[in-house]
Structure formats: structure tokens, C-alpha cells
Amino acid sequence: MDNSSLDPALAEQLKKLQQKYAVMGQDLSSYLDGLLYSDYLTYWDYIHLDTLLSLQNPKTRFPDEKVFIIYHQITELYFNLILWETEQLAEREKLDENFFAIRLDRINRYFEMLVDSFTVMVEGMEKDQFLKFRMSLLPASGFQSAQYRLIEICSTDLVNLVHVEFRESLLEYSDIEQQVEHLYWRSGATELASGKKTLTLQQFEEKYMKLFKEIGMKYRNKNLRKLYQTNFPDSERIKSSLKTLDQLANVLWPLAHLKSAGRYLQRDPDDIKATGGTNWQKYLPPRFQKIMFFPELWTEQEKQDWGKAGVLKALDV
Numbered sequence: 001m002d003n004s005s006l007d008p009a010l011a012e013q014l015k016k017l018q019q020k021y022a023v024m025g026q027d028l029s030s031y032l033d034g035l036l037y038s039d040y041l042t043y044w045d046y047i048h049l050d051t052l053l054s055l056q057n058p059k060t061r062f063p064d065e066k067v068f069i070i071y072h073q074i075t076e077l078y079f080n081l082i083l084w085e086t087e088q089l090a091e092r093e094k095l096d097e098n099f100f101a102i103r104l105d106r107i108n109r110y111f112e113m114l115v116d117s118f119t120v121m122v123e124g125m126e127k128d129q130f131l132k133f134r135m136s137l138l139p140a141s142g143f144q145s146a147q148y149r150l151i152e153i154c155s156t157d158l159v160n161l162v163h164v165e166f167r168e169s170l171l172e173y174s175d176i177e178q179q180v181e182h183l184y185w186r187s188g189a190t191e192l193a194s195g196k197k198t199l200t201l202q203q204f205e206e207k208y209m210k211l212f213k214e215i216g217m218k219y220r221n222k223n224l225r226k227l228y229q230t231n232f233p234d235s236e237r238i239k240s241s242l243k244t245l246d247q248l249a250n251v252l253w254p255l256a257h258l259k260s261a262g263r264y265l266q267r268d269p270d271d272i273k274a275t276g277g278t279n280w281q282k283y284l285p286p287r288f289q290k291i292m293f294f295p296e297l298w299t300e301q302e303k304q305d306w307g308k309a310g311v312l313k314a315l316d317v
């Protein structure tokens, strides 16, 4: 084919490509050769399907363990998308209201997916199987989900993640070390009898505490709460999306999750053994922890009623 018969649109594309490669000192023709010899992309390669489906390795022969593993993996993928959106917000050079609102809507959509699908856990496994395979997984627990903690850290100031008993007394600008010391989940995971840290907590801290402090420092001026307070303190649209996020992340997901603990761990006093060691009846209900990413958006009454059934109805969810 000579140049004169070359489609002008194609010739224009080639010219642009040549310019693009020339800027980097690259020879377009070599890259075109590469294109000539390379295979077409396939769906299965693009999403790494074989790798994805090789990541489920049950510890027992109980079939429902696969449901448990895959649902945790799905959740972690959504957590990752949530963190991906928060990172884009934090790194945005000029954050405008529309961009902020659209990303918050996305985050809320991901959380809604997680809340709505939690029945996969609550309804979707045989209790007898669960109670057996869960024993093979100790001391691992979803409690050790680092992405869950990172979502918290990227959403609000650390003081709002401090155990409710110390929250009032630790000023917003108190030392980050002090705040980290009293994070609510660190107090939650102590053995009832001895008051010692559970092994689940010890291992989690060893692996991730350094990262959590770093991210806490990095996000102290660009977590979602700070972005809202600094840029759009009066925007009703942003406030409404943040309130939805607070309900989803800190009431509705915890309640959906709590239901699964209620279904599988409820009656037998020995059931505590099938957990990472917390007194989950005291630890998991949102009405005890009262975690709120954006406390200033709620009335005193709403704060008091946090996580109680009545508040959910009142909020029309």
C-alpha cells in the first residue's frame, strides 16, 4: 500500500503516533512491528481470571468454606475501590464540589453493595459447617482487615476513631501517638479474663501499625472530613452524601455484619472460641462503639441513638 492510498484519518493517526514516540526518542516502526506480532488481548488474560480463581484455598473439606473465602475476597475488592476513590479525592489538585460529590456517591454505592449482599454470609452457609471450618482458621479474623481500618483512617480524623471512653478527653489536635494508642478496635480486642491483647490483635498490630500511623499522618489534612470542612463546609449536597456514608459505613454495614455473628455464634457459650477472641456482643454493635466519621453532621439525639433500630427507621433506610 503506498502512502497516496492511505486513508487520511489513518495517516493522521500515524503522524500523531510518530510524534508521540519521537518525544521519547522511540522509533514508531519498531513498536508497529511489536503490534504486528503480538496476540489479540483476551478477556481472561485482561482480568487475570486463572489467577483470580486460584486464590481460594480452603483449609477444610467443608464446601461452604469456599463461600466464606470468596465473599471476604469480594468485600476486600470493594474496600479497595473505596480506598481508590478516597485517594483520588485526597490527591486532587483543585477539588471542585461536583467531583467530590460524584466520588462520594461512588463510595456509597460500593458500601450499599456490601450491605445488600451480606445475606450471602447470613443466609448462605450451613451453620454446622461454619462452626467447624471456622475453628481451622483461628486466630485469623475479619477484624484483621487492614483495608477496613484504612477506610476509617482516610475518612475521618483519628480522634473520631478513639474509643468512646477517651474520645471526649483527647482533643482533636492531641498527639497522633496518643490517639493511635486509644483506637477503639485496640481496646475491643482484649481477652475478657486477663485483659491482655488477643493474639489476633497482637499479630495485626505487628504487621500493620506502622502503616496505619503513616497513613494517619498523611491523611490528617486530607481525609474526607477535612476535605469537606476545608472546601465545602456549607454544601448541602456534600453533607447529605457524607451522612449517607456515615450510616452505611458505621451503622448499616456493622449491623449486617453483626447479624452474621448473631446467626452463627449466638447460643452456645463455647461459640466465643470461633472468633478472634473479642467479646463480640459488646464489641460489634454500633450503638456501643458510636463510631461516626462526621459527628458534626448529627444532632445530639441522633448521636445518642446511633445504631439503634429506631434511628434507622427515622433515617428511612
Ligand code: HEM
Binding pocket: 071, 072, 075, 076, 121, 122, 141, 142, 143, 144, 145, 148, 185, 257, 260, 261, 264, 265, 275, 276, 277, 278, 279, 280, 283, 284
Ligand atoms: C459468618 C460471617 C462472619 C462472622 C460470624 C464474623 C464474626 C466476626 C466477629 C466475632 C468479629 C469480632 C472480632 C473477633 O472476635 O474475631 C468480627 C470482626 C470483624 N469482621 Fe467479621 N464476621 C463474618 C464475616 C465477615 C466478613 C465477610 C467480613 C469482610 C471483610 C468481615 C470483616 C470484619 C471486620 C472488618 C471486623 C472488625 C469490625 C470492627 O472492628 O468494628 N467479617 N467478625
